[in-house]
Amino acid sequence: MVATKEAQKTVEDVTGEYKYGFVTDIETEKAPKGLSEDVIRFISAKKDEPEWLLDWRLKAYAKWLTMEEPTWAMVEYPEIDFQDIYYYSAPKSADDGPKSLDEVDPELLRTYEKLGISLQEQEVLAGVAVDIVFDSVSVATTFRKKLKEAGIIFCSISEAAHDYPDLMKKYLGSVVPVADNFYSCLNSAVFTDGTFVYIPKGVRCPMELSTYFRINEANTGQFERTIIIADEGSYVSYLEGCTAPQRDENQLHAAVVELVTHDDAEIKYSTVQNWYPGDKEGKGGIYNFVTKRGACRGKNSKISWTQVETGSAVTWKYPSCLLIGDGSVGEFYSVAITNNYQQADTGTKMMHIGKNTSSTIISKGISAGKSQATYRGLVKVMAGAENARNFTQCDSLLIGDQCGAHTVPYIEIKNPTAQVEHEATTSKISDEQLFYCLQRGLEVEDSVALIVNGFCKDVMQHLPMEFAVEAQKLLGISLEGSVG
Amino acid sequence: MVKILHLENPEIGKRFEAVRSSLTGWDQAWLDQLRAEAMTRFETTGIPGPKVEEWKYTNLGFLANENFAISNKARQQTEIKTLFDRAHMENIDGPVVVFVNGHIYPALSSYPDGHGISFAVFSENCQAFHPSLANIEYSSALNDLNRAMVTDGYSLEIAPDVVLAKPIQVIHIVTSATDMKLLPVRSQIIAGKKSKARIIETFIGAEGERYWSHMVSEVTLAAKAELSLVQFQLQGKQAIHMTELHTKVAEKANFSHISLQLGSEISRTELLNSFNGEFANVDLRGAYLGRIKQSHDIFTRINHDLPNCNSNQLYRGVLDEGGKSAFQGKVVVARDAQKTNADQSNKNLLLSRKAEANAKPELLIYADDVKCSHGATVGELDSNQLFYLRSRGLDEAAAKGLLVEAFVSEVFDDLDDEILRDKFKEKAAGWLAQELPS
Numbered sequence: 001m002v003a004t005k006e007a008q009k010t011v012e013d014v015t016g017e018y019k020y021g022f023v024t025d026i027e028t029e030k031a032p033k034g035l036s037e038d039v040i041r042f043i044s045a046k047k048d049e050p051e052w053l054l055d056w057r058l059k060a061y062a063k064w065l066t067m068e069e070p071t072w073a074m075v076e077y078p079e080i081d082f083q084d085i086y087y088y089s090a091p092k093s094a095d096d097g098p099k100s101l102d103e104v105d106p107e108l109l110r111t112y113e114k115l116g117i118s119l120q121e122q123e124v125l126a127g128v129a130v131d132i133v134f135d136s137v138s139v140a141t142t143f144r145k146k147l148k149e150a151g152i153i154f155c156s157i158s159e160a161a162h163d164y165p166d167l168m169k170k171y172l173g174s175v176v177p178v179a180d181n182f183y184s185c186l187n188s189a190v191f192t193d194g195t196f197v198y199i200p201k202g203v204r205c206p207m208e209l210s211t212y213f214r215i216n217e218a219n220t221g222q223f224e225r226t227i228i229i230a231d232e233g234s235y236v237s238y239l240e241g242c243t244a245p246q247r248d249e250n251q252l253h254a255a256v257v258e259l260v261t262h263d264d265a266e267i268k269y270s271t272v273q274n275w276y277p278g279d280k281e282g283k284g285g286i287y288n289f290v291t292k293r294g295a296c297r298g299k300n301s302k303i304s305w306t307q308v309e310t311g312s313a314v315t316w317k318y319p320s321c322l323l324i325g326d327g328s329v330g331e332f333y334s335v336a337i338t339n340n341y342q343q344a345d346t347g348t349k350m351m352h353i354g355k356n357t358s359s360t361i362i363s364k365g366i367s368a369g370k371s372q373a374t375y376r377g378l379v380k381v382m383a384g385a386e387n388a389r390n391f392t393q394c395d396s397l398l399i400g401d402q403c404g405a406h407t408v409p410y411i412e413i414k415n416p417t418a419q420v421e422h423e424a425t426t427s428k429i430s431d432e433q434l435f436y437c438l439q440r441g442l443e444v445e446d447s448v449a450l451i452v453n454g455f456c457k458d459v460m461q462h463l464p465m466e467f468a469v470e471a472q473k474l475l476g477i478s479l480e481g482s483v484g
Numbered sequence: 485m486v487k488i489l490h491l492e493n494p495e496i497g498k499r500f501e502a503v504r505s506s507l508t509g510w511d512q513a514w515l516d517q518l519r520a521e522a523m524t525r526f527e528t529t530g531i532p533g534p535k536v537e538e539w540k541y542t543n544l545g546f547l548a549n550e551n552f553a554i555s556n557k558a559r560q561q562t563e564i565k566t567l568f569d570r571a572h573m574e575n576i577d578g579p580v581v582v583f584v585n586g587h588i589y590p591a592l593s594s595y596p597d598g599h600g601i602s603f604a605v606f607s608e609n610c611q612a613f614h615p616s617l618a619n620i621e622y623s624s625a626l627n628d629l630n631r632a633m634v635t636d637g638y639s640l641e642i643a644p645d646v647v648l649a650k651p652i653q654v655i656h657i658v659t660s661a662t663d664m665k666l667l668p669v670r671s672q673i674i675a676g677k678k679s680k681a682r683i684i685e686t687f688i689g690a691e692g693e694r695y696w697s698h699m700v701s702e703v704t705l706a707a708k709a710e711l712s713l714v715q716f717q718l719q720g721k722q723a724i725h726m727t728e729l730h731t732k733v734a735e736k737a738n739f740s741h742i743s744l745q746l747g748s749e750i751s752r753t754e755l756l757n758s759f760n761g762e763f764a765n766v767d768l769r770g771a772y773l774g775r776i777k778q779s780h781d782i783f784t785r786i787n788h789d790l791p792n793c794n795s796n797q798l799y800r801g802v803l804d805e806g807g808k809s810a811f812q813g814k815v816v817v818a819r820d821a822q823k824t825n826a827d828q829s830n831k832n833l834l835l836s837r838k839a840e841a842n843a844k845p846e847l848l849i850y851a852d853d854v855k856c857s858h859g860a861t862v863g864e865l866d867s868n869q870l871f872y873l874r875s876r877g878l879d880e881a882a883a884k885g886l887l888v889e890a891f892v893s894e895v896f897d898d899l900d901d902e903i904l905r906d907k908f909k910e911k912a913a914g915w916l917a918q919e920l921p922s
Binding site: 072074381383396398399400401402403404405406407408409410411412413414415416417418419420421422423424425426427428 | 537819822832834835836837838839840841842843844845846847848849850851852853854855856857858859860861862863864
């Protein structure tokens with residue numbers, strides 16, 4: 001079992017020491033600690049929101065007070081004191097609204113540079129527009145003009161509430177209802193910012209849209225809300241990536257993402273999640289309780305989720321697809337790596353409602369150290385969903401004998417024409433595999449990287465180019481140009 | 485909004501008090517006390533509601549609303565004989581134990597005896613059940629309800645090195661009567677070191693009767709023991725049938741369970757296994773066939789706490805018009821249980837529009853050097869296969885029948901006993917014949 005120890009070390013190198021652990025010192029403007037109607041009014045006022053949105057928030061808050069935290073996930077964490085969290089903080093300079101990068105706080109820019117996503121570079125690099133969320137307020141948006149020419153709306157959710165109230169009213173909460181679950185309800189009450197994307201009919205978004213989320217201020221919960229609407233025949237690829245500074249206290253993140261595709265439209269949503277996972281003793285780290293759901297409302301529409309999850313102390317995340325339109329397609333590709341004391345309970349839901357709908361689920365879990373990774377998924381075929389197809393594969397790789405890998409799939413079929421297949425395996429890196437690589441002159445680290453890479457390949461292939469590099473770094477593997 | 489996880493029915497407790505002094509062994513103080521304690525636990529726990537994860541696919545709502553009478557010793561001899569003949573396998577020339585409405589029926593029984601076999605019946609010797617009734621390791625709401633109300637049962641102990649030449653048949657018969665009846669029966673089987681035995685249990689009931697048959701079995705296998713438990717469930721179409729089987733399997737022992745679910749409106753089969761020694765094997769398999777309001781629920785939990793053990797689960801379901809099923813399999817591999825092999829396979833065939841199949845093959849793994857896999861599929865008959873058979877001159881019903889039979893037969897094809905295999909085939913084919921009229 002010598003190899004296993006080495007392997008563990010490699011995975012630690014990959015996910016263990018958090019490279020992005022630093023705190024940027026910027027004055028922030030905070031709402032008082034805790035949650036109350038007043039705090040919600042404060043947030044709403046701060047955002048200069050229309051009356052209907054405030055009402056919407058207050059209704060959500062009233063509902064939230066009656067709800068209980070879910071306990072069914074296989075994760076353990078100390079009870080969260082929801083009154084011990086700041087629900088709003090914004091970089092001070094945001095009030096003036098920087099018109100260009102030059103106006104942006106230089107400290108902020110330096111933070112991004114450390115993260116390797118300097119805006120200048122981003123601007124120069126063709127194809128990517130970045131809407132940066134730094135502690136809950138958008139501070140800079142690029143390429144908007146170019147997108148505007150194509151008729152695409154790409155703005156913060158607060159702006160959308162002002163400028164496109166009709167669209168907001170129509171879609172906000174339409175996929176993830178306010179009372180869907182405890183955290184989505186909390187988010188509905190206190191969401192501070194996020195991204196709003198609308199792709200008009202027949203438009204293929206000329207570039208990949210990307211938002212970098214970043215949690216900075218201590219004790220600030222991050223409550224993002226993302227809405228992406230792809231109108232008839234349109235296409236958009238959206239990238240979401242996250243890093244956060246190192247700190248001791250647990251931070252709560254409860255985001256909501258809503259996707260809607262109309263006839264023949266497609267949304268590809270990719271995530272690289274690398275928030276602070278806590279230290280080696282399991283202290284600190286982000287709590288990531290996210291509700292992500294896409295509704296394929298139109299015929300032949302498609303929603304594809306790809307995620308690489310390496311961070312967070314506790315992850316609770318199930319990007320789902322409602323396949324309503326006939327012939328619609330849902331996909332879920334996931335790699336989840338957990339190390340040390342990380343816990344991840346993640347998976348997907350595929351709800352087959354329309355006829356001839358199909359879905360694919362590929363989930364790869366890698367657990368090392370004392371971590372626990374769980375795949376939890378539901379494939380449901382309703383009585384009217386003729387000819388539904390699903391293929392599910394979830395594989396787990398265990399590195400070390402202190403970790404756990406779990407699979408909890410639910411299959412619920414009410415239509416005989418459905419064809420549903422589910423496969424799962426659990427294994428470890430075999431000594432034979434390692435020996436084979438070593439014998440050919442590879443270092444142990446490289447060998448493990450190679451094997452892990454091979455294990456995850458099915459998923460990595462679906463990542464957009466922009467993310468491939470980061471994912472590569474995160475997995476510590478060389479993809480040898482196989483990702484496109 | 486507080487979720488109601490457990491349901492209550494205070495009538496059950498009242499009913500218990502009313503019949504307490506007439507229950508089997510009422511004059512034994514220890515038994516009466518254990519019964520009362522079990523009832524208290526049941527009332528404290530409550531009846532698991534549909535929000536309880538384990539009971540997601542079987543609704544116990546009927547328990548909250550209906551009032552059960554404890555079954556009486558009704559003796560409609562001709563009816564008993566008819567049901568007995570349907571269940572009894574004459575060509576297996578072995579001992580037969582018959583229960584009617586949850587009470588032993590000596591007239592048709594011939595108890596197992598001979599060297600190394602201790603056999604006891606609860607109503608004749610309740611002392612033999614003391615350890616099992618006092619042991620609350622397996623305590624759960626329904627187990628406790630069973631414990632409090634238990635009417636009868638059997639206990640079988642096989643001495644080390646004893647090999648039973650003939651299988652033991654146990655037949656549970658429910659006759660027609662008017663009351664909604666509760667039939668709580670228990671059994672305990674202890675297979676000694678290197679012993680070998682097979683038990684065939686058949687549950688059969690009168691049609692059109694609403695009754696709740698609840699059986700709790702505790703099975704222990706000593707090192708190198710071999711035990712095969714076969715269960716045919718042929719209850720009446722309105723019955724509720726539940727079995728709860730706890731097994732403990734020691735070093736190098738082999739336990740196999742094979743079941744066929746055909747009858748009852750609601751059936752639930754719970755198989756809960758733990759290993760007591762290494763290199764032990766557990767094989768669970770079964771077929772469930774359901775239609776019109778029928779719901780079958782297979783619930784397994786295999787705890788691999790020790791290394792080098794194997795478990796295999798193989799379940800096939802066929803659901804037609806209005807039939808519903810659930811397979812909830814759970815394999816838990818503990819930290820030190822290296823070299824575990826665990827496999828779960830669940831396939832379902834939906835024959836009609838209004839059928840429903842649910843599967844939840846769950847793996848919880850805490851050890852790294854293990855081989856665990858599960859597979860689950862749901863689908864309809866392959867149209868190419870159908871076409872092939874029809875092009876060979878078979879009519880549609882015959883072609884379908886052949887394919888369904890082949891699908892189900894995977895469960896019992898490996899059985900080493902030809903008589904049993906034929907019985908499985910006959911029963912399954914009977915269901916299919918009703919199903920697919922030619």
